[in-house]
Amino acid sequence: MKILVLNCGSASVKWGLYADGKPIDGGLIERVTDCAQAVREVLFTTDVSDVDAVGHRVVHGGLRFTTPTLVDDEVLDAVTRLVPLAPLHNPVNLEGIAIAREMLPGVPQVAVFDTAFHRTIPPAQAMYAIDVEVAQENGIARYGFHGTSHAYVSHRTAELLGRDPAGLNVISLHLGNGASACAVRGGLSFATSMGLSPLEGLVMGTRSGNIDPAVVFHLHRVAGMSFEAIDDLLNQRSGLKGLCGDNDMREVLRRRDAGDEAAALAFDVYCDRVKAYVGAYYALLGRVDAITFTAGVGENAAPVRAASLSGLEAMGIAVDPARNGSGERGERLISPEGAAVAVCVVPTDEELEIANQTAELLTR
Ligand SMILES: Nc1ncnc2c1ncn2[C@@H]1O[C@H](COP(=O)(O)OP(=O)(O)O)[C@@H](O)[C@H]1O
Ligand SMILES: CC(=O)OP(=O)(O)O
Numbered sequence: 434m435k436i437l438v439l440n441c442g443s444a445s446v447k448w449g450l451y452a453d454g455k456p457i458d459g460g461l462i463e464r465v466t467d468c469a470q471a472v473r474e475v476l477f478t479t480d481v482s483d484v485d486a487v488g489h490r491v492v493h494g495g496l497r498f499t500t501p502t503l504v505d506d507e508v509l510d511a512v513t514r515l516v517p518l519a520p521l522h523n524p525v526n527l528e529g530i531a532i533a534r535e536m537l538p539g540v541p542q543v544a545v546f547d548t549a550f551h552r553t554i555p556p557a558q559a560m561y562a563i564d565v566e567v568a569q570e571n572g573i574a575r576y577g578f579h580g581t582s583h584a585y586v587s588h589r590t591a592e593l594l595g596r597d598p599a600g601l602n603v604i605s606l607h608l609g610n611g612a613s614a615c616a617v618r619g620g621l622s623f624a625t626s627m628g629l630s631p632l633e634g635l636v637m638g639t640r641s642g643n644i645d646p647a648v649v650f651h652l653h654r655v656a657g658m659s660f661e662a663i664d665d666l667l668n669q670r671s672g673l674k675g676l677c678g679d680n681d682m683r684e685v686l687r688r689r690d691a692g693d694e695a696a697a698l699a700f701d702v703y704c705d706r707v708k709a710y711v712g713a714y715y716a717l718l719g720r721v722d723a724i725t726f727t728a729g730v731g732e733n734a735a736p737v738r739a740a741s742l743s744g745l746e747a748m749g750i751a752v753d754p755a756r757n758g759s760g761e762r763g764e765r766l767i768s769p770e771g772a773a774v775a776v777c778v779v780p781t782d783e784e785l786e787i788a789n790q791t792a793e794l795l796t797r
């Protein structure tokens with residue numbers, strides 16, 4: 434079975450072509466401003482003549498989509514209604530589906546949702562402490578994102594350690610353009626840092642992550658900013674970008690090394706937030722077997738990994754400087770020999786996971 438996967442992100446398009454679960458082609462288009470054009474380019478320049486299905490990453494699936502779903506007009510309407518909750522993502526996901534349907538008519542299109550893995554989060558973690566009727570009427574709850582990645586990475590972590598995922602507690606740290614932490618208990622999502630939308634939680638490239646909600650009221654009432662302007666501020670002009678002007682961690686690290694104070698502070702804010710979630714999830718899980726770093730920053734930025742876990746020796750958490758800084762790629766252990774908690778780096782592969790889930794749906 435041949436499957437094309439399209440992962441249209443907030444700033445990039447990743448794609449992969451798989452034959453019976455094996456990658457045969459793929460690529461990454463970075464700093465995309467026109468997703469539809471990028472997808473057309475992929476389809477024009479790739480041999481997709483005998484593709485059996487296209488698997489699409491769709492970020493927000495709300496409460497309804499808990500499993501991979503065959504796309505039809507009604508499903509597209511439902512995904513469109515979720516656009517206000519994932520304004521940077523669902524629109525580009527929909528564009529990718531529209532182009533694939535247009536250029537590959539008759540080929541099944543399958544949506545795989547970022548939110549799906551998090552449907553096992555218990556109510557005590559999923560609910561916000563607001564009036565329950567208001568919450569219920571408006572679907573205000575913690576949905577969680579990057580689920581395909583957290584599922585893949587936590588499973589690979591168990592493989593790497595030679596353990597059964599059902600018996601393993603993992604804190605998965607997906608640090609890319611968007612960033613989220615996930616407490617995985619026995620292979621199932623138990624808590625995660627993104628909430629109603631992909632804005633909550635960690636500091637990201639351009640997103641603020643956690644802030645006091647009163648900041649929004651203050652900016653509106655006192656500073657006279659419109660809600661649209663505040664939305665744009667928190668989603669597009671905050672995070673690393675807001676703190677130091679650069680959203681790319683490579684640039685932040687380069688400037689920090691050169692003695693730039695704004696970049697050094699942005700780095701500290703970023704890493705402190707990661708550490709705070711590690712502590713919180715350690716407490717929630719009660720026992721942590723592994724902490725795994727993934728995505729662009731998590732896989733490549735050794736200083737971020739070291740700073741995020743510094744000073745946690747009393748919790749059995751440590752990073753071995755030589756292992757961490759070796760520049761090695763691929764799945765690996767970076768904690769010292771015999772440490773109580775295994776610290777790992779596992780490159781994520783959302784495209785492979787989407788291909789497998791798509792194939793599974795079609796052969797069911
Ligand atoms: N070598 C590197 N060192 C530090 N950060 C890196 C490196 N390579 C990539 N990154 C960071 O990873 C980010 C992209 O991560 P990625 O997981 O590909 O993002 P997404 O899937 O959300 O588009 C870039 O914005 C950059 O900050
Ligand atoms: C959900 C999310 O933030 O995705 P990305 O990291 O691809 O922007």
Ligand SMILES: [Mg+2]
Pocket residue numbers: 442609610611728
């Ligand atoms: Mg991503």
